[in-house]
Amino acid sequence: MGKPKIRPPSKVNALSFPVFGLTWHGTPATPKNDGVSFTAYCGGGGSAKTGVGNKIVCDLVAQEPQQQQPGGEHDNLVNQSSSSTTSHRTIEISTGEALCFGIHAFRPYDDTLQMIRLVACVGDEILLYGIPIHCSSSNDDGSAAEQELNEGAILLAKANVGNGYGANVATYTAMFHVQQNQLQHLIAVGCENGHLVVFQIATNNASSSSSSSCELTKITECKGHTKAICAIQFHPRGQELLSSAKDGTARIFSVSTGNELAVMKCEVHDPNGPPPPTTTTIDPSKSSTIKTKDPRMMKRAPQILVRGCAYGDLEGKTIYTIASGKRGAAFLTQWKTLVSLGNNNDQQQQQQQLNIRQEYRVQCSPVPISATSLSSDCTIFALGSVEGSILLYNLETKSVLKQFKEVHDLPVTCLASRPIPTALMLPGELEGGVNFDAVSASADNRMGCWTLQKRSRIKPVRVKSSSSYSRKKGPVEQFVWNIVRIPLLLLLVLVMVAIRDVTVVCREEFGMPAVLLDMGAAGHCLYREVLWAEDTRPGIKFVPV
Numbered sequence: 375m376g377k378p379k380i381r382p383p384s385k386v387n388a389l390s391f392p393v394f395g396l397t398w399h400g401t402p403a404t405p406k407n408d409g410v411s412f413t414a415y416c417g418g419g420g421s422a423k424t425g426v427g428n429k430i431v432c433d434l435v436a437q438e439p440q441q442q443q444p445g446g447e448h449d450n451l452v453n454q455s456s457s458s459t460t461s462h463r464t465i466e467i468s469t470g471e472a473l474c475f476g477i478h479a480f481r482p483y484d485d486t487l488q489m490i491r492l493v494a495c496v497g498d499e500i501l502l503y504g505i506p507i508h509c510s511s512s513n514d515d516g517s518a519a520e521q522e523l524n525e526g527a528i529l530l531a532k533a534n535v536g537n538g539y540g541a542n543v544a545t546y547t548a549m550f551h552v553q554q555n556q557l558q559h560l561i562a563v564g565c566e567n568g569h570l571v572v573f574q575i576a577t578n579n580a581s582s583s584s585s586s587s588c589e590l591t592k593i594t595e596c597k598g599h600t601k602a603i604c605a606i607q608f609h610p611r612g613q614e615l616l617s618s619a620k621d622g623t624a625r626i627f628s629v630s631t632g633n634e635l636a637v638m639k640c641e642v643h644d645p646n647g648p649p650p651p652t653t654t655t656i657d658p659s660k661s662s663t664i665k666t667k668d669p670r671m672m673k674r675a676p677q678i679l680v681r682g683c684a685y686g687d688l689e690g691k692t693i694y695t696i697a698s699g700k701r702g703a704a705f706l707t708q709w710k711t712l713v714s715l716g717n718n719n720d721q722q723q724q725q726q727q728l729n730i731r732q733e734y735r736v737q738c739s740p741v742p743i744s745a746t747s748l749s750s751d752c753t754i755f756a757l758g759s760v761e762g763s764i765l766l767y768n769l770e771t772k773s774v775l776k777q778f779k780e781v782h783d784l785p786v787t788c789l790a791s792r793p794i795p796t797a798l799m800l801p802g803e804l805e806g807g808v809n810f811d812a813v814s815a816s817a818d819n820r821m822g823c824w825t826l827q828k829r830s831r832i833k834p835v836r837v838k839s840s841s842s843y844s845r846k847k848g849p850v851e852q853f854v855w856n857i858v859r860i861p862l863l864l865l866l867v868l869v870m871v872a873i874r875d876v877t878v879v880c881r882e883e884f885g886m887p888a889v890l891l892d893m894g895a896a897g898h899c900l901y902r903e904v905l906w907a908e909d910t911r912p913g914i915k916f917v918p919v
Contacts, residue, residue: 380781383808383830386822391427393417393815398790399479399490402798409437410481410507411800412490413790415815416474430467430474430494432527435460435802436507460801465505467527472497480546482559492527493561495541500563502575502590504528533573533590540566542603549612549629560629561590562615564603570596570617572629596627598634605682605746609690616685616693622678624695624709626728636728640680640697642705645735676700682746682755686769693730694769696757698742706738706755706767736772739765747789747812756812756824758786764814764824776826783818790814796826807832875904 380386395416403409412435418428438459476495489504505527535541543564551558559575573590601620608615614635618624626636643649676699686692691711698704712729738757745758754775757765762782766775790813794800803809807830815821847855880899882888888895 380778380822383806383827384778384810384822384824386781386820389415389815389819389821391417391419391429392787392817392819393821394473394475394787394817395477395495396788396790396813396815396821397477397479397492398793398813399481400793400800401481402794402800403437408507409799409801410490411435411802412479412505413813414477414479414492415788415821416469416477416494417815417817418469418473428469428471428473430469430477430492432465432467432492432505434463434465434490434505434507435800436463437801438508460805461509462802463509465527467494467503469494469496476541476543476564478544478546483548484557489528491530491546493544493546495544495563498537498539498541499532499534500541500544500561500573500590501529502531502561502588504530530588531575531590533592535563535565535571536569536595538567539569539571540602542566543606545606545608547608547612549608558612560593560608560612562606562608562629564606564617564619566602568597568599568601568603568619568621570599570603570606570615570627572596572615572632594629594632596632596634598625598627598637599623604680605684607684610685610688611690614690616683618680618683618695620677620679622680622697624680624683624693626730635726636711636730638693638695638707638709638730638732640678640695640705640707641735642676642678642697642699642702644703644705644737679742681743682748682757684746684748684752684755686748686752694748694755696738696743696746696755698739701742703737704739704741704743704757704759705735706769706772707735708733738767738774744785745787745789745814747791749791749811750793751795754791754811756789756791756814758782758789758814758816760785762786762816762818764789764812764822766811766824766826776824778822778824781822782814782816782820784816786814786816788815805832806830872904876900879903 393415396414398413400411401407401409412432414430414432416430438461474494474496478493480491480493481489482491487504488507490507492503492505494501494503541563545562547560547562549558549560550556561573561575563571563573565571571592572594574593576589576591596615596617599617599619599621603617603619606615606617608629613629615627615629616624617627622640624638624640625634627634678697678699680695680697681704682694682696684694686694686708693709693711695707695709696704697707710731710733712731738755739759741763742760743757744760747756748754749756753769755767755769757767759765762780762784764778764781764786766777767773768775792809792811796809796811799809808825808827810823810825812824813821814824876884880896880903883896883899
């Protein structure tokens with residue numbers, strides 16, 4: 375069988391290198407802030423001197439600032455949405471000999487630099503870049519350095535997570551610190567050795583945009599996972615950190631102390647089906663080797679990979695995990711926290727263990743899942759399988775809304791869901807007429823954009839073919855046509871009247887038997903009774919000659 379055809383408006387773009395990390399940040403246009411749609415992907419040819427193309431590619435679509443018009447906010451919003459223009463820029467950041475495996479884009483709430491921040495996980499380091507949203511035109515006396523800062527990426531800060539840690543994934547949150555009475559900007563990094571490292575972004579009071587104005591300070595390190603971290607996310611209030619790893623568990627840690635608050639052990643068997651075979655451990659210290667009921671059959675315990683984890687509400691009481699083995703089906707599990715995360719005594723809450731209860735577990739894919747991403751409104755889970763398929767899973771109905779089968783030649787390495795609800799539009803979507811729900815990438819040098827829409831909102835312009843093409847009339851032809859068309863119309867009216875009289879007066883003469891026997895009678899009736907009357911008929915009078 376051939377490869378499945380990708381139907382528009384979904385699309386796939388060819389890239390020049392394998393992709394291992396993907397992020398998507400966007401904000402709609404408002405009267406106070408301009409709209410931004412920012413996507414970035416990272417990867418390359420290898421982590422050695424022979425590797426080529428190790429870089430980060432950023433695509434920025436920004437709405438150009440408009441002058442404030444007199445009137446209310448509603449009028450300004452309408453004028454801005456109807457007459458605004460967008461600008462598109464592509465920025466490349468080289469990572470040298472090291473590969474970048476994880477990136478995360480965000481924009482702080484109190485942003486004064488007008489930049490998109492980008493966290494890149496490169497080896498044992500994390501790099502914090504700033505990408506200006508708008509390119510300010512440089513004056514004649516402006517230096518080349520200022521022009522480069524306005525157009526390219528600026529390295530704001532970098533930090534080392536630990537020797538041999540291997541940074542995999544990163545995320546960001548802003549948390550208000552009550553004691554310090556200020557807003558804290560935190561970055562969490564998940565590592566290959568199972569550790570979680572939390573950094574705080576400290577900015578100087580100076581308003582300059584140089585790299586010295588930003589510093590990453592390590593505040594805590596969370597330990598508990600025994601294998602590589604797959605996904606991390608901050609609690610909506612920023613006090614806890616949720617993570618999932620290849621050790622088959624998802625865990626919650628305290629951001630301030632690093633203590634482990636809860637452990638969720640995921641399973642990959644159907645809860646409605648028969649239970650898995652009972653096994654007994656031969657050596658308690660080695661859980662990877664187990665013995666079945668038949669002592670002659672020895673096998674290794676199946677490895678459970680928890681590829682995704684996310685909070686499902688704004689209170690942080692609902693948690694979703696996606697787990698699968700190296701083969702077999704993947705299962706989505708919903709968990710509920712029975713202890714409120716918003717206790718008045720923060721210190722007591724950070725030391726208290728959370729009581730987690732499993733609500734349900736359903737199969738979400740018949741094959742293992744390799745990448746996940748939850749939408750901003752917590753309704754659609756984008757899943758990428760090892761077969762290269764993309765699934766848009768609805769959490770409310772517990773079913774797959776749409777599936778794109780084997781659109782990638784290799785397992786999906788990274789996914790990014792839509793950063794804002796579908797009802798809102800990002801810059802560039804008004805011209806295209808398509809709101810994409812997810813973006814995926816793989817090591818097959820391809821990146822796909824997927825949507826639930828069946829067609830674009832913009833109707834295509836139909837181009838006339840050469841057979842139906844009619845040339846434009848010249849002035850002489852148009853003049854003759856204006857003169858002739860009125861007599862032609864009158865002639866058409868007379869013909870219609872004659873046909874009506876024939877059907878009434880000469881009905882018998884024009885019948886099928888009469889026409890076959892005597893055609894002259896039909897002609898005589900048509901001429902003398904309908905078209906031209908004899909002068910001897912009563913009531914007919916001709917002008918004397």
